[in-house]
Amino acid sequence: MDTIREPQRQTPVCHDCDVCVVGGSTTGVYAAVAAARLGARVALVEAMGYFGGMATAALVNCWHTRFDDSGKVALFAGLITETMERLKRRDAVIDRGHHAYWQYAFNPFELVVELDELVREQSNIRPFLHTRFVAPVMEGPGHVAAAIIEDKTGRRAIRAAMFIDATGDGDLVHRAGFETYRRDVIQPPTTCLVANGFTATNEEVKEAVFDPRTPGALRPGFLWGAPWPGSTLRMIAGTRVHGADCSDADQLTRAEMEGRRQVHAILDLARRHVPGCEDMRLAALPAHLGVRESRHARCLHQLTEGEVLRGERFLDAIANGSYPVDVHAGDGDGLIFRHLDGREQRCYMSAPTVEGRWAPEGHVPATYYQVPYRCLVPRGARNALAAGRCLDADEGAFGAVRVMVNTAQTGQAAGVAAWVALDTARAVGEIDTDRLRSRLAQQGAVVL
Ligand SMILES: Cc1cc2nc3c(=O)[nH]c(=O)nc-3n(C[C@H](O)[C@H](O)[C@H](O)COP(=O)(O)OP(=O)(O)OC[C@H]3O[C@@H](n4cnc5c(N)ncnc54)[C@H](O)[C@@H]3O)c2cc1C
Known part of the structure; x- marks a missing residue:
């Protein structure tokens, strides 16, 4: 490839803080708010002119059930339900209660304004809108020292002790040189x-x-x-x-x-x-097409479809979900659902749905699954985490955990984990996950 050499330059540092969150979907906003509520000084960098990611910019206005498959165990609370309560006060959400498909359908433009409010209420978050993260500055193995951003003012740097990649695409993790991967066939985007x-x-x-x-x-x-x-x-x-x-x-x-x-x-x-x-x-029309999948960080653990469908419990679990495995054919018609109760559905647009089972009749089903913290810790990273859809999961597991009630939980957890790492002067892969889980619970998250 033809290249040009850019002149060397000195880049002004526009902000010095504890935690820099890159990407301002609900994942990124919840990461920022969670860290800020623990007292961290936070920068929140978002490429669009508003927060919310796919929920707002791509107009994806459905969030899935709060309950396990029995309908009895609440799987999440905290910032997610807080947001839905705010939308209810504005008559901007339909709540169907426990429902096999979506529970909440909301007005995404009302969500935009509520996320502004959530961020504004934390005076220790400095938001950067219309701002693109372009490069990390590395200082020693696995240590990110600063994020280079580009915005209306020009090219600037944010120095931070901890970084959270909530870009969906793993931009920070990838450019920092931590291992990332893309499947040969990825779930297709939708406008x-x-x-x-x-x-x-x-x-x-x-x-x-x-x-x-x-x-x-x-x-x-x-x-x-x-x-x-x-x-x-x-x-x-x-x-x-x-x-x-x-x-x-x-x-x-x-x-x-x-x-x-x-x-x-x-x-x-x-x-x-x-x-x-x-x-x-x-x-x-959306401001951004809806992206289901792109890069993933290679982390300390890759969540597998088997772990999801078996409902594997993890000592370092930071998120719970019951949305089924839902893989949109990357190169063809329809999608596959694998439900925790053992059913499998192959849905086509050009042919009738094929009903089957991935598990034998009579198997004892799990009613929910979990995401361990290790799926957010990029291999080799000392002070960077990957939250949201760039986490580490195989194709089937990703099909389940990619929905926003799950990615949002990983955001809140990443914010708390960054604070725990700072507070205890540990690398992200070495933190006490019992402490992470108890802090999450104190913030109102459901910790099972
Ligand atoms: C068509 C479609 C339908 C879907 N249906 C549902 C559904 O019904 N329910 C559900 O829960 N989920 C659904 N999903 C999945 C869900 O929307 C995504 O998996 C989820 O939004 C991922 O969240 P995220 O925070 O990881 O990433 P995103 O929502 O993609 O957010 C990433 C954010 O980072 C910002 N960003 C990216 N790069 C940079 C950068 N370099 N610098 C600064 N900012 C950056 C982006 O602007 C964006 O705001 C659907 C997805 C699609 C595409």
């Missing part, structure tokens, strides 16, 4: 759309959009939708950009434009072929 005038069912729209006999039909992928509280709008997730790795800038550009082309195709096909959708109109 969501918000429409009014949608009076049909998802099933009816699917038929029109993916029927190969229809001129302009999309290649079979997957389509679902969710209500938009307090309005007649509907979020529809039906596009799929196969083969796009969104941690690669050129592929991200192509995927953004291809996703929007498919949005138009869905609207046109629905208007033409679905009774009741003749007046369907585009009400909103």
Whole structure:
């Protein structure tokens, strides 16, 4: 590759703090708030003009159940339920209670403002919006000394004792030289759309959009939708950009434009072929296409699908979930669900769902699974953690833990872990995880 040499430069340090969180989805915001509530001085760096990540910028407005499969054990609380309570006060969330699929559908723009409030309430968090992390400054093996950022002001540095990578794409972990990996086939990104005038069912729209006999039909992928509280709008997730790795800038550009082309195709096909959708109109497009998967950090432990489906308990567990294994075909039609109760469903757009089992009839099912802290600790890192979807998990385990009620728990845990590491002068891989778990519990998180 042709290269140019940039002139050497001195970069001003704009902030000195205890914990620098890179990426401001709910994962990153909860990491920042959790550390700040323990007294840490925190920097929170977000590339977009608002917080929330996929929940806001990509319009993914559903969060999954709070309970285990028995419906009796609450799996999370803390900052997640605090956020949902705030949205309830604004009449901006539908709460269906324990439900096999989503529990909460919310207005993502209300979430944007609530996350601002959550951050603003902590005077020891300095937020950086419209700010991209571009490079780490390393000082000794495994030690990140500063994050170089670029924003409207120019190129600046944030010096911190601890760093949390909540970029989803593992930008910090990767650029710091810690090992990362990408699967050969990754779950595809999707551009969501918000429409009014949608009076049909998802099933009816699917038929029109993916029927190969229809001129302009999309290649079979997957389509679902969710209500938009307090309005007649509907979020529809039906596009799929196969083969796009969104941690690669050129592929991200192509995927953004291809996703929007498919949005138009869905609207046109629905208007033409679905009774009741003749007046369907585009009400909103996301600021960012929805990224399901890209890079992962190679950590002290890789969570496996077996551990998830068996409901393996971990002494260093920092998150609990019951959302099933849900793997969107990276290169084809449909998706696979593997439920904790032993059922397996292969859902297609071009053929009926195939019902089967991954476990024999009569097996005693787990009702929830856990994520151990070690899945957030990049190998070789002394003061950096990976939270959110860049954690270490195999394909099936990732299919389950990637949903936001799970990634958000890893954020809160990373914030507390960073503080524990600082407080006890330990490397992130050497902290006392009993102390981490008890601090998390004190913050209102569910620790099982
Ligand atoms: C179409 C679609 C539907 C989905 N459906 C659901 C669902 O119904 N329910 C559910 O719970 N989950 C769902 N998911 C999964 C879920 O949205 C993601 O797994 C989750 O948002 C991941 O959270 P995260 O914090 O790791 O990353 P993200 O939400 O991707 O957030 C990363 C943040 O980091 C910022 N960032 C990235 N790089 C940089 C940088 N270099 N500098 C500064 N900031 C940076 C980004 O702007 C972003 O705000 C869906 C995903 C998609 C794409």
